Amino acid sequence: MGDAGGLGKANIVILGHTGSGKTCYMLGMYHAFKEGVGEFTLHTKDHDSDLYFEEAWFKIRKRHFPLPTEITTKPYSFEFRHRFDVLMQFDWTDYRGGILTARREATDLASFRQLVRRADCLFLCISGEHLQQAIRGRAQNIIFNGAISRMRVFCDDAGPIPTVILVTKSDLLHHRRPSEVLADVRRLFKLWFDDKRPIMICPVSVIDRENLDLPIVFFLHVFIRKQLAQAEKALRALKDEMEGRSSSFIGWVRETFGNLSNRKLRESIGQRDADLRRLIARIQPLTDRLWGASLYINEREEDPN
Numbered sequence: 614m615g616d617a618g619g620l621g622k623a624n625i626v627i628l629g630h631t632g633s634g635k636t637c638y639m640l641g642m643y644h645a646f647k648e649g650v651g652e653f654t655l656h657t658k659d660h661d662s663d664l665y666f667e668e669a670w671f672k673i674r675k676r677h678f679p680l681p682t683e684i685t686t687k688p689y690s691f692e693f694r695h696r697f698d699v700l701m702q703f704d705w706t707d708y709r710g711g712i713l714t715a716r717r718e719a720t721d722l723a724s725f726r727q728l729v730r731r732a733d734c735l736f737l738c739i740s741g742e743h744l745q746q747a748i749r750g751r752a753q754n755i756i757f758n759g760a761i762s763r764m765r766v767f768c769d770d771a772g773p774i775p776t777v778i779l780v781t782k783s784d785l786l787h788h789r790r791p792s793e794v795l796a797d798v799r800r801l802f803k804l805w806f807d808d809k810r811p812i813m814i815c816p817v818s819v820i821d822r823e824n825l826d827l828p829i830v831f832f833l834h835v836f837i838r839k840q841l842a843q844a845e846k847a848l849r850a851l852k853d854e855m856e857g858r859s860s861s862f863i864g865w866v867r868e869t870f871g872n873l874s875n876r877k878l879r880e881s882i883g884q885r886d887a888d889l890r891r892l893i894a895r896i897q898p899l900t901d902r903l904w905g906a907s908l909y910i911n912e913r914e915e916d917p918n
């Protein structure tokens with residue numbers, strides 16, 4: 614994570630079997646924010662990527678879908694903006710789903726593993742095709758056919774980071790009760806729920822344009838909260854140190870905020886804390902949308918200390 618805009622730079626990695634809808638989702642997400650969600654927009658600085666996204670989305674609207682991704686593209690760099698201010702940058706690599714079942718010889722396997730290891734957020738795709746009926750008696754087949762067990766193998770390296778489970782092609786699920794679909798997805802992804810990460814299940818569709826913006830909003834929400842929690846912990850550690858109590862966290866505080874005098878350090882962290890609170894208020898119109906949709910959300914992360 615580097616420094617850029619208000620929140621720095623994040624790596625979002627999307628995983629899902631071939632044909633699960635990763636490329637279409639990325640195009641839909643870009644389009645949703647290009648049109649603007651309130652005053653929030655998404656941009657890529659790369660001219661050709663922008664052109665490709667626009668053309669490919671135009672074709673999707675006419676039901677001409679992109680070809681399966683055979684060669685992984687370079688990462689796309691996105692800027693998430695509120696009016697003219699960049700709030701966050703993130704990189705997004707459109708990997709081929711085939712990587713999940715690739716053999717050791719595959720040339721892109723090592724870079725994929727590395728990417729997942731460095732991720733700040735995971736997007737996992739399960740196609741709505743698997744969920745058109747209740748999963749009763751079919752769970753093991755879906756876990757295998759949807760490459761859910763393969764995703765877990767790669768994600769183990771990343772630790773319990775914020776995760777969005779995208780139920781793609783949700784236009785195929787209109788006949789089912791949303792709460793039953795969400796319960797089925799929880800069963801299929803049980804291991805991800807056991808390790809107490811911030812997690813969301815979000816049905817999305819490029820046909821219905823359902824919820825295309827919400828996964829990024831969820832990540833933004835947990836990303837800011839995490840930074841705020843760190844700033845508050847840093848202030849407590851500093852206070853402890855100034856009052857003669859030792860704190861194991863203080864080394865991290867000085868490394869992150871600079872080796873300043875205690876007074877300057879307190880000012881600097883206090884400023885960061887206030888900035889983050891302002892940001893939370895600023896994105897409120899977006900986060901309000903999360904609580905109004907038919908989703909599963911657990912935003913809490915277990916504090917290891």
Ligand SMILES: Nc1nc2c(ncn2[C@@H]2O[C@H](COP(=O)(O)OP(=O)(O)OP(=O)(O)O)[C@@H](O)[C@H]2O)c(=O)[nH]1
Nearest residue numbers: 631632633634635636637678681682710782818819
């Ligand atoms: N009904 C419906 N079909 C979709 C939707 N999104 C994608 N599809 C279908 O799913 C196919 C695969 O989508 P892609 O986005 O190419 O899948 P991918 O995960 O990128 O696949 P790889 O590139 O092979 O890893 C598309 O060609 C469409 O036929 C959707 O929202 N609704």
Ligand SMILES: [Mg+2]
Nearest residue numbers: 635636681682
């Ligand atoms: Mg693809």
